Amino acid sequence: MVCFRGAPACVVPCRPSISNILLYSSRNLSPGPANAVSLPSPFLFSLFSAPKDSPVLSCRAHTAAAPTLREICSGSVPEHILQRAEEIGYVVPTAVQHQSLPLLLSGRDCILHAQTGSGKTLAYLLLVFSALDFNRSAVQALIVVPTRELGMQVTKVARGLATMPKGCEGTRTCTVMALLDGGMLKRHRSWLKAEPPQIVVATIGSLCQMLEKHVLKLEAMRVLVIDEVDFMFNSSKQVHLLRKLLTSYSAISSRQTILASATIPQHNRFVHDCVQQKWTKNDVVHVHVNPVEPMPSNLCHKFVICSKKERLRTLLYLLQKDMPKSGIVFVGEQSEKSKKLGQPPSTTLIIEFLRASYMGCLEVILLEEEMNFNARATSFSELRERGCLLVSTDIASRGFDLPQTTHIYNFDLPRSAVDYLHRAGRTGRIPFSKDKCSVTSLITKEERFVLQRFENELMFQSEELVLESLTN
Numbered sequence: 482m483v484c485f486r487g488a489p490a491c492v493v494p495c496r497p498s499i500s501n502i503l504l505y506s507s508r509n510l511s512p513g514p515a516n517a518v519s520l521p522s523p524f525l526f527s528l529f530s531a532p533k534d535s536p537v538l539s540c541r542a543h544t545a546a547a548p549t550l551r552e553i554c555s556g557s558v559p560e561h562i563l564q565r566a567e568e569i570g571y572v573v574p575t576a577v578q579h580q581s582l583p584l585l586l587s588g589r590d591c592i593l594h595a596q597t598g599s600g601k602t603l604a605y606l607l608l609v610f611s612a613l614d615f616n617r618s619a620v621q622a623l624i625v626v627p628t629r630e631l632g633m634q635v636t637k638v639a640r641g642l643a644t645m646p647k648g649c650e651g652t653r654t655c656t657v658m659a660l661l662d663g664g665m666l667k668r669h670r671s672w673l674k675a676e677p678p679q680i681v682v683a684t685i686g687s688l689c690q691m692l693e694k695h696v697l698k699l700e701a702m703r704v705l706v707i708d709e710v711d712f713m714f715n716s717s718k719q720v721h722l723l724r725k726l727l728t729s730y731s732a733i734s735s736r737q738t739i740l741a742s743a744t745i746p747q748h749n750r751f752v753h754d755c756v757q758q759k760w761t762k763n764d765v766v767h768v769h770v771n772p773v774e775p776m777p778s779n780l781c782h783k784f785v786i787c788s789k790k791e792r793l794r795t796l797l798y799l800l801q802k803d804m805p806k807s808g809i810v811f812v813g814e815q816s817e818k819s820k821k822l823g824q825p826p827s828t829t830l831i832i833e834f835l836r837a838s839y840m841g842c843l844e845v846i847l848l849e850e851e852m853n854f855n856a857r858a859t860s861f862s863e864l865r866e867r868g869c870l871l872v873s874t875d876i877a878s879r880g881f882d883l884p885q886t887t888h889i890y891n892f893d894l895p896r897s898a899v900d901y902l903h904r905a906g907r908t909g910r911i912p913f914s915k916d917k918c919s920v921t922s923l924i925t926k927e928e929r930f931v932l933q934r935f936e937n938e939l940m941f942q943s944e945e946l947v948l949e950s951l952t953n
């Protein structure tokens with residue numbers, strides 16, 4: 482471990498990694514790890530080094546001296562939560578948990594910035610449980626998420642952890658409310674009035690409705706988490722409400738603020754803004770895991786060049802060849818022009834085509850924004866229960882945790898490198914697993930340079946697949 486003068490005691494002992502793990506305060510506004518090394522020591526908390534090609538997750542898992550989650554959290558997280566986490570299978574911390582939990586549990590505001598599937602949810606949930614007064618019926622932790630589906634997922638994980646483990650029955654636990662768009666807000670209103678839950682997981686729209694009506698009160702809130710924070714700040718609809726939540730509905734001094742995402746473009750600027758705008762305290766810590774390898778290393782990227790007309794047939798061919806255990810086909814959103822012309826969206830065309838011609842054993846399921854919330858909820862739960870072939874817009878690209886997903890297909894290229902990363906990150910989500918999962922993009926010759934741009938930006942390489950049987 483390389484430890485600098487002025488580093489706080491919360492630095493985690495582990496294998497040094499110059500390139501893999503970087504923790505620095507809001508005052509470190511330099512662009513990357515190389516610059517961070519040359520900063521004056523009080524600005525730098527810790528710097529660790531491991532070979533670039535050794536994935537952090539696996540290197541932590543096999544480090545003999547690596548502490549367990551129990552060792553990191555005991556004394557802060559209640560015993561029954563730790564026991565329950567172990568029952569579920571959370572024993573060895575992932576890199577982001579290893580690095581962030583000591584800081585989180587010491588009360589620091591944190592920006593959690595780590596690869597997709599790296600376990601950020603468990604990191605912030607363990608903090609949430611450590612901060613609760615289980616005997617008090619008041620909202621003490623608020624987790625804000627961008628979509629209903631992600632909210633359902635986080636609620637499920639939180640409820641799973643809050644369930645009493647064997648032998649602890651009778652101990653007081655907490656309640657978790659999902660306050661999500663499309664939910665039954667009337668019922669939630671009565672619940673909030675009668676017996677407020679300790680944890681609320683909310684989408685920003687529903688949350689603000691409740692706050693404006695003074696049904697939900699945040700006086701007792703100790704922890705505020707904003708998940709997929711870059712996505713939330715990118716949406717003009719949400720940003721105003723988000724700013725209000727961060728600055729008017731509660732004060733930074735009375736809460737611990739956690740902002741999480743796998744992608745925080747211009748993160749130095751963002752950390753600076755967090756302090757300037759008073760979204761976080763001045764000593765907010767940016768926990769940046771694996772800054773030189775933003776994409777999980779167990780993903781294998783491929784592309785097939787085909788004309789737009791051949792795309793459906795090519796997709797079918799790939800599915801028959803790959804035989805995914807479970808997969809997602811990502812499709813671009815329908816353009817306004819195509820809507821005006823009354824054309825069906827690509828999702829509908831793909832679903833109809835696959836239902837008619839795909840002979841694999843997976844059921845083909847649709848998920849898109851235009852579906853009503855009940856239909857979306859059905860698709861989402863079917864998806865979680867068993868493997869399937871999901872045809873979706875980018876609604877499924879953020880935060881969705883479907884560990885059984887082995888294959889991703891970009892039927893249409895995403896709009897940006899960030900979107901590519903989040904789509905790709907829906908696979909390869911089993912921590913410590915070395916199994917290869919694949920991301921295949923179906924592109925025209927002209928689109929090759931767009932994919933190349935994503936490769937440069939995200940530092941990965943794709944292999945070209947030449948499908949002989951299609952060209953014959």
Ligand SMILES: Nc1ncnc2c1ncn2[C@@H]1O[C@H](COP(=O)(O)OP(=O)(O)OP(=O)(O)O)[C@@H](O)[C@H]1O
Pocket residue numbers: 570571572573574575578595596597598599600601602603742743879880881882884906910911912
């Ligand atoms: N310590 C652990 N041991 C075993 N599995 C874990 C551990 N921590 C998390 N996981 C599992 O890893 C998977 C990914 O975790 P999670 O959904 O929190 O990732 P994430 O970092 O939030 O990803 P994204 O940025 O894509 O939302 C989940 O299935 C979770 O159950």
